[in-house]
Amino acid sequence: MKRLFPAITLILVMLLTLPALAQEGGPNMPTDDEVNAIAKGLYCPVCENIPLDVCGTQACAQWRELIREKLSQGWSEGQIKQYFADQYGDRVLATPPARGLNWLVYLVPPLLIAAGVYILFRALRAWQRPVAPAMPDGSLAEGQDEYVLRVEEELRKRP
Amino acid sequence: MDDVQTTNMEADPNPTSRSRPHWGRAIVWVGLLVLLGILALGLRRTQQGPITIGDRVTGITLTTFEGEQINVDGLQGKVVVLNFWASWCKPCEQEAADLESAWRKYQPGGDVVFLGVDYVDTEPEALAYLEKFSITYPNGPDLGTRISQKFRIQGVPETYILDQEGVLRFVQIGPFTTLGQITSAIDPLLNED
Numbered sequence: 001m002k003r004l005f006p007a008i009t010l011i012l013v014m015l016l017t018l019p020a021l022a023q024e025g026g027p028n029m030p031t032d033d034e035v036n037a038i039a040k041g042l043y044c045p046v047c048e049n050i051p052l053d054v055c056g057t058q059a060c061a062q063w064r065e066l067i068r069e070k071l072s073q074g075w076s077e078g079q080i081k082q083y084f085a086d087q088y089g090d091r092v093l094a095t096p097p098a099r100g101l102n103w104l105v106y107l108v109p110p111l112l113i114a115a116g117v118y119i120l121f122r123a124l125r126a127w128q129r130p131v132a133p134a135m136p137d138g139s140l141a142e143g144q145d146e147y148v149l150r151v152e153e154e155l156r157k158r159p
Numbered sequence: 160m161d162d163v164q165t166t167n168m169e170a171d172p173n174p175t176s177r178s179r180p181h182w183g184r185a186i187v188w189v190g191l192l193v194l195l196g197i198l199a200l201g202l203r204r205t206q207q208g209p210i211t212i213g214d215r216v217t218g219i220t221l222t223t224f225e226g227e228q229i230n231v232d233g234l235q236g237k238v239v240v241l242n243f244w245a246s247w248c249k250p251c252e253q254e255a256a257d258l259e260s261a262w263r264k265y266q267p268g269g270d271v272v273f274l275g276v277d278y279v280d281t282e283p284e285a286l287a288y289l290e291k292f293s294i295t296y297p298n299g300p301d302l303g304t305r306i307s308q309k310f311r312i313q314g315v316p317e318t319y320i321l322d323q324e325g326v327l328r329f330v331q332i333g334p335f336t337t338l339g340q341i342t343s344a345i346d347p348l349l350n351e352d
Contacts (some may be wrong), residue, residue: 045279045304046314058247062281088279089303104197115187 030071038067038077041094042084051094209311215326216319219306221274223299224286229274231325238271238348239321240341243301243312245280246288251316254334255292261341262296270349276301278315322348 039053044063047055052063063084070080084092096102210216219231219241231239242258244251258273265271275298277285282300289298301307310319313332320329329344 059245059279062247062284066281087300087302089305089308091304101197101201104194108194 028072030068034071035064035068038071038080039064041081042092043094045088045091210309210319210327212327212330215324216309216321217325219309221276221297221299221306222302223297224277224282224289227297229297229299231274231321234272234321235325236323237269238323238345239325240271240273240345241276241306241310241319241321242273243276243278243307243310243315243317244288245278245315246284247280248315250334252292253336254316255288255294257335257338257341259292259294259296260338261345264338264342265345266296271345273297275299276306278307278312279304320344320348322351 036053040051042052042063043050044052044055044057044060046059047057050060052060067080070083075083081093085097090097090102096105098106217232221229221231223229231241240258240261242254244255258275262271262273265273273296275289275294275296277298277300280300285298285300288294310317316331316334318329318331318335319327320331322328328348331340331344335341
């Protein structure tokens with residue numbers, strides 16, 4: 001009986017732990033959260049505008065299983081996303097890769113914002129500037145626009 | 160007017176200092192024009208319609224699941240049946256057996272080529288689908304969805320039939336319902352010689 005005790009204990013422990021392992025899908029099987037963390041950054045072309053982690057179609061379910069399979073094989077998030085981009089095109093990525101014409105997405109908005117801020121800054125400064133008359137000796141008073149003065153002078157000269 | 164110009168010339172003792180803002184403006188305008196040009200090109204590309212009946216189909220290469228590359232340009236002289244499908248697509252299953260039957264009918268003659276383009280699918284499920292329906296004609300994934308984008312497919316299944324000159328002659332949106340429907344689309348093209 002003493003010899004059987006360790007064997008019985010081992011069997012009992014295995015019986016108790018196996019259901020838990022099966023529920024998790026095995027020790028190396030990625031969890032749904034891990035799969036969805038990557039799926040969140042992918043879009044299936046069949047169901048446009050619905051992120052893969054919340055898409056309910058069979059196609060998307062297959063994609064999520066593919067992510068799970070790649071994760072269990074030790075692939076990184078970057079490798080998996082690159083695989084999907086190679087297989088199905090860049091349009092499946094939530095964030096377009098910074099190459100080719102995609103650069104415009106990253107460059108144009110900041111440039112437009114910077115240009116807008118500059119124009120606004122110039123406009124505000126122009127509004128704040130007091131309109132000063134020309135000095136008697138012909139020199140410019142502070143804040144006076146030389147170009148505007150010259151235009152006005154030329155206009156005065158016109159018959 | 161000359162007087163105005165002369166006055167301007169005289170009033171500008173340092174012309175290089177005044178030319179700087181002009182350069183800045185020129186760069187901004189050139190940048191804007193380049194941006195508009197790129198946008199126009201992009202819009203033109205998106206506005207380009209799909210391949211329609213009567214258009215010559217070129218530049219399509221299918222890499223099969225076995226790794227063989229089939230270039231449609233090299234299939235001139237043969238009628239090409241290009242079928243878009245997916246393992247997750249239930250309507251595709253309706254026509255799978257009929258497409259395989261049609262392929263087996265035309266295969267001995269060698270005048271018709273069937274190509275299956277697997278759209279937005281996963282390989283294990285796709286291979287299981289091919290095995291389930293005993294499909295023997297070449298099939299491969301639509302890598303980068305390049306082929307489907309060229310045809311601007313609306314979904315699967317869709318079938319495009321090209322004549323011996325590589326010109327699109329028949330489009331089937333949705334599944335074929337009978338074998339006769341498939342053969343009636345192919346036979347007139349074979350009889351054109």
